[in-house]
Amino acid sequence: MAVNKVVYDGATLVDLTGDTVTAADLADGVKATGADGNPVIGLMQKVTIDAELSTTSTNPVQNKVIKEALDGKLGKNETAARATQDGAGNTISTTYASKADVSALLSTKLGVNSTAYAATRDGAGNNIVDTYAKKTDIPNITVDAELSDTSMNPVQNKAVKTAIDTVTASIPTKVSALENDAGYLTQHQSLDGYAKTSVANTWTAEQSLNNVNITYERYTASSVSGTSTSATPTASTAVYTATGNFTLYLNSIASNLANGQTTVFTAYINANADYALSISVTGVVKYIGNASDVAITSAGLLLNIMMLKDASGNVTSIVQASKLS
Numbered sequence: 001m002a003v004n005k006v007v008y009d010g011a012t013l014v015d016l017t018g019d020t021v022t023a024a025d026l027a028d029g030v031k032a033t034g035a036d037g038n039p040v041i042g043l044m045q046k047v048t049i050d051a052e053l054s055t056t057s058t059n060p061v062q063n064k065v066i067k068e069a070l071d072g073k074l075g076k077n078e079t080a081a082r083a084t085q086d087g088a089g090n091t092i093s094t095t096y097a098s099k100a101d102v103s104a105l106l107s108t109k110l111g112v113n114s115t116a117y118a119a120t121r122d123g124a125g126n127n128i129v130d131t132y133a134k135k136t137d138i139p140n141i142t143v144d145a146e147l148s149d150t151s152m153n154p155v156q157n158k159a160v161k162t163a164i165d166t167v168t169a170s171i172p173t174k175v176s177a178l179e180n181d182a183g184y185l186t187q188h189q190s191l192d193g194y195a196k197t198s199v200a201n202t203w204t205a206e207q208s209l210n211n212v213n214i215t216y217e218r219y220t221a222s223s224v225s226g227t228s229t230s231a232t233p234t235a236s237t238a239v240y241t242a243t244g245n246f247t248l249y250l251n252s253i254a255s256n257l258a259n260g261q262t263t264v265f266t267a268y269i270n271a272n273a274d275y276a277l278s279i280s281v282t283g284v285v286k287y288i289g290n291a292s293d294v295a296i297t298s299a300g301l302l303l304n305i306m307m308l309k310d311a312s313g314n315v316t317s318i319v320q321a322s323k324l325s
Contacts, residue, residue, distance in 0.1 A: 002036055002037030002038045003037045005017055005037075016033055016034070016035055016036075016037055017035050018035065019033070019034060019035045019124070020035070021033075021034060021035075021040055021124065022034070022040065023040055023041060023042055023043040023044075024043055024044055025042070025044065026040065026041070026042025026043070026044055027042045027044050028042050028043060028044060029041065029042060030042035032124060049062055050062065141153070141154070143155065143156055144156065144159070145159055146159050147159060147160070147163050219235065219236055219237045220235060220237075221235065221237040221238055221239050222234060222235045222237070222238045222239075223238060223239040223240060227241045227242070227243035228240060228241070228242070228243065228246075229242065229243060229244045229245060229246055229247070230246065230247040230248075230249065231246075231247075231248055231249070232248075232249040232252055233248065233250070233252070233253060233265065233267065234252050234253065236253075236263065236264065236265055236266065237265075237266050237267070238265075238266075238267045238268075239267070239268050239269075239270075240267060240268075240269045240270075241269075241270055241271065242269050242270070242271040242275050242277075242296050243271070243272075244275055245275045245276040245277075245278070246269060246271075246275055246276070246277050246278070246296055247277075247278040247279075247280060248267070248277070248278070248279050248280065248303075249280045249281075250265065250279065250280065250281040250305065250307070250317065251280070251281055251282055253265055253307065254281055254282065254283070254307055254309070254315045254317075257307065257308075257309040257315070258309070259309055259310065259311050259312070259313055260309070260310070260311055261308075261309055262306065262307065262308045262309075263306075263307050264304065264305070264306050264307070265304075265305045265307065266302075266303065266304050266305075267302075267303045268300065268301070268302055268303075269296050269300060269301045269303065270300040270301075271296050271297070271298055271300065272298060273298050274295065274296060274297050274298055275295070275296040276295055276296070277294050277295055277296050277301065277303075277321070279294070279305070279317070279319060281307070281315065281317050282315060283314060283315030283316055283317060284314070284315070284316045284317070285316075285317045285319060286316065286317070286318045286319065287318075287319050287320075287321075288318065288319065288320040288321075289320075289321075293321050293323070294319060294321040295321070295323070297323050297324065299323070299324040299325050300324040301321060301322070301323055301324060302321075302322040302324060303319070303320075303321055303322075304319075304320045304321075304322075305317055305318065305319050305320070306318045306320075
């Protein structure tokens with residue numbers, strides 16, 4: 001909505017209601033505001049005044065040009081009648097515009113009440129030279145056709161749109177498309193192979209536990225079904241019933257040790273009579289007490305054997321036997 005008057009707190013700040021400017025009062029393209037507050041764009045055509053005589057131009061010509069032409073044609077001894085003609089013998093009054101005619105023409109172009117100087121002013125009476133920028137004063141603006149990290153110019157809209165679309169198209173839409181996606185979950189994976197806190201965990205591979213706080217331990221003890229006179233244990237604990245002289249083959253346990261590792265094997269051997277006990281293992285065997293103490297009684301025997309493999313792979317077994325009563 002057009003505004004032609006602004007009153008604030010009883011004071012009139014802007015009042016265009018008395019303006020008389022019209023499109024015919026302004027040079028072509030010049031903008032102003034009318035009494036109704038709407039913009040007014042000038043329609044008055046620019047008057048071009050020639051700076052030299054021409055046989056084809058229909059524009060008015062500068063007074064001084066006519067004067068100079070006449071001065072060049074009027075000789076010292078020529079009659080006054082000659083002064084009314086140009087060099088070609090044409091009557092000046094019919095061929096050239098007089099100053100009065102030029103003034104009248106300008107008044108017609110600029111308005112009934114306007115004078116020639118009004119061509120230099122807008123509808124508000126402002127000097128156009130002071131109020132409006134000349135075409136030559138407006139700097140040329142270079143608009144870049146592509147993005148640059150050094151240019152201070154504006155850049156074409158389509159160049160920015162193309163750059164944004166290119167970046168958007170290159171953004172991966174899934175993790176597997178990233179260069180560093182290794183190790184990231186790309187889908188739901190089963191946790192069955194991981195240790196749980198609320199259920200039993202069965203480990204088949206060697207576990208390296210540097211500091212273990214265990215409240216309660218249980219072992220699955222290997223045993224020989226029925227009675228036997230020999231056994232080859234593969235677990236850390238075992239229970240046997242001897243029916244005669246008994247032999248333990250321990251190389252299967254020792255072979256599971258890596259250099260620098262240690263393990264303890266515990267066995268309970270019960271019997272219905274006294275029998276001899278033999279231990280078969282590669283390496284050095286040492287006894288706590290006498291070797292003769294390692295024997296099975298009818299009350300049973302508790303056997304503890306600590307096995308150590310040194311850095312060179314040599315195995316040492318330390319045997320402790322406790323006869324039960």
